[in-house]
Amino acid sequence: MKEVYLFSGFLGSGKTSMLVDVLRQLKEEGLKPAVIMNELGEIPFDSQAVDEDIPLKEILDGCICCTRGEKTEAQIQSLLYEADFDVLIIETTGAAHPVEALDAVYSPLFADELNIKGIVTVADSRRWMERNQLSPQARSLFLEQIRHAHLILANKCDLLTEAEQAKVVFELQGVNPNAFILQTSHGRVPLKLLKGLQATKAQQAIEPAQIGKHLHLSSRVIEFKRSFSQEEFEAWVRELPATVYRMKGYVPIEGMQHPMLFQYAYGLVQWLPEYIKMPPKIVMIGENVDSIPVIGEM
Template structure:
């Protein structure tokens, strides 16, 4: 089954995310691709929804942020889109105060993780805001840096007012924070679609696709078990896995019980919650430079294979 591409548009307040979204949608429609949009607003009223044409499926998440208070709503909206439309891609425009890892986490519900392919996080940076970040509170400065650090692609926007020396200084600062991401300088958030969709390599050879995917900063891995899991072996795996795995969530069944459990892991803490109904045993991992083959082997080893 063909997966639907997902792109997360991140960036601080006023960086130009909606303008970027408009530029992207224009190019996508020229390619006759079927696109949908999810827009998240902190307030009760949508501000930017008029920027999306009426012929583009749009769902709005209001009065909260997908990275914390309304994660569940994003999962519902994504699921509805998958059932209502045949799509090539979904673009999620986050609020200006959203943390990219938390948004990525919200996109990867184990219920439909095998139907979506999160291609990357695109973070837009207002050049002047970056220069003046000392005027922000410590918490907001940290968020601004986190948005840049965890991006696959950084667009340094509104660079037309900068001198060449100022541009060079900002580029060096951002590349120092995120040496693995790609950085482009833009004006009015204008960027060719091919620059921000580096994984669209369908006509190229498989090994080239693999090479590009390994260069992504944050990645996900979806694993489905066919047998119950040995709890002791699973917890041993958790203790020994690399600290570059930030999140795990999904559904599992243990050999000592017939019940399904919702499993969540973050910041070193595992959490098991009994489910009322039987679920497919699927776990979603989020982390940096995940070794899919190693994870696959390690997780296969915790299964109890019946004779």
């Protein structure tokens, strides 16, 4: 399986500096990286930082979580088909919500080929201290990027006093007590720390969380062995906890020739007929999803 990291954080926080340094470390260890970069503008400024020998796909003029994932899914499929790589790094825009970015990445079509290691959020320490000057929307997104991270880089700590550094770490821990917080400058993070984000469990018919048992935000691939009625399946969905944020995939429905395309977000369910036979599995994204009872197994 190919390892995948999502790099999150506001514009100017240091994501690209981190990306360049991580790419260097990967190549020094003999690993082959690939990159997907998401930029809001029409000109790929940040992608110029990636060496020409590294497979690169770009999503321009749109946020990764605003394109319903189709562009991201197509780019990942293209990389899987065209390129030889070991590690995929996806650098999201500063406007991307971590959960929605993860949702855009994790398609049931290639879920068994990708090992989502986690979300790394780069937080500008000075901006964190001045977050009350941000608009309410920007401040809310800043908090969400931190709350859902598996690793937080308190970046640009060299610009703060020791007392300010301690205050930033204490407050970040208050927002996300589950993540490891690394104080750094210039976005430098040891590759060993990234690799340690996950302890992958053995594959099963119903696969456990792919982000790691110690990390609160996780994903789960659920494979179905039988068909269900829509009413039966939606009754199970209604019983799910609010900590299930997204589900998508293909559900075998009684009376239908092929599994139907199923999508779930914010409590809303959507069904669409599928005209070719797709794998009967869905991806569930949320908090601690490996402990949730699955339909047909209860």
